[in-house]
Amino acid sequence: MQASSGNKARVVTEGLAFGESPRWHDGRLWLCNWGTGEIIAVDDHGNREIVLTVPAVLPYSIDWLPDGRLLVVSGREGLLLRQEADGSLVTHADLRGLSKSPWNEIVVDGRGNIYVNGGGPAPAPGQQFGPGTVVLVTPDGAVRQVAENIAFANGMAVTPDNRTLIVAESHANRLTAFDIAADGSLANRRVWADLDGFPDGICLDSEGAAWYADVPNKHCVRVVEGGEVLQTVNADRGCFACMLGGADRKTLFIAAAEWRGFEHMTGDARTGQVLSVEAPAPGVGWP
Template identity: 50%
Template sequence: MVEYLPQPRTLLTGLAMVESARWHDGRLWFAHWGAGEVIATDMDGNAEVMAAGPAMMGWSIDWLPDGRLVTTGPEVTRQEPDGSLVTHCEQGGNEIALDPRGHLYVNGFDFDFLGGGAPEPGWINLVAADGSYRQVADGIEFPNGMVVTPDGSTLVVAESFAGRLSAFDIRDDGALTGRRVWAQGLGPDGICVDAESAIWTQTADTAAHTGDPDAPAGACVRVLDGGEITHRVETELPCFAVTLGGPEGRHLFLLCNEFEGVEQLQAVQARRSARILVTEVPVPRAD
């Protein structure tokens, strides 16, 4: 039986478009699309701009093992201790993830999504410390959120166009092998993993996916390896990204945006209707 989480409360409003949720250094960080900002907020909604981001859609954030912020986009950039931004890797991408050994993964695709280009399968690159990179996976049906399980053994990627989560074994050298389906029949975008290696992801039984006006605008579920769903939460706007954090790691942050198709993105951003919600979960984030 699926358990419903407590009704989320609003943490932050008045945002253009929000994505790439991360809990870092005691605060929630996220990519503020349409404003070109990396923002951090505390549990009371006190927000602060921490860095500049690309003036575009489709970018995300994470941190190198030494604590430097990295941002995707046309290239991967990193923020130096003095606040300056430098190129970390000439090949950018969409989403980003690091494993416990410091392997840096960036995924992306090579067609013009916003311009209506014909879809092509995407890829995952492994980026070395010197900025060089090599492709470690391909054939990804619109790669989106990525996470690594707490033991560092498995990388899971959201394939939005295929409605599934796909898993790879991580070798010692960072190579990805043993591709398999983690869960199917979803609507995955920005995802997160908890201490028990369960993944919070978006579902496909929402109004945007089904065309049913009575369906929820947004819904996220906790799904186990193999597809079993244990928990669920619904939102009044579509949810684009989730992460776990808070003082004890038991808060689920839901980054929600209006969505009326890519042709309406500028109008949606201008309305500043995006919001961040938060609720409580039984299983905390992975350390």
């Protein structure tokens, strides 16, 4: 049974290029404004601030170390950057030896393990993307691949108990789960939910459900393990990512924009918006 949202999403802010990698942090929604190099923070009233400009155009994504320092995946450059107290960016981990393909998303779990996805082998002739991977950067700085053959790796989330990583496989129309071992390794790969859509950014709530954004279908969907759809929030443009935030973590923020193809992602169009709608359960886990 599919239930549509009874609430219409409101526009929090607009005029962005492509909002991606939204994160609720220190009372504001942070997101990457792809195509500009900007990292932006938006408050509940729609006031926004450019908090950092990074030497990347797209893709790039963000999360935080347990000590509060910001991490930025500079996707095409193959670098994981860290912002120091003085505002400078330094290299936290070099991923170039693991892949020549761009890296995409990041999530840091409650133990300080960093997961970055994307990368992987070069695409086959005529294909835009090859199979992706997931790499782990441990708190001691070691880097290793922990999963492969991800069908266009997108959003990732870790359950509150730090025991499960869920990955959006956009081109396989599914959310895939892994058990997280004590050393951060991934095992017991399984389908968490087969979907009638193309999952992009994801987040988790306290009732065990996942929200996923879907660009082609222009909506965000709330599903439980096994794939049952609980709620759908429709938009008039592609939904790239979503995040539960607000004072009680019960506001679903959606990064949306008109999709014109990969070749137009760095153009002058500024159709990007942040939308919000009240959610039935608060956000949990990471990010």
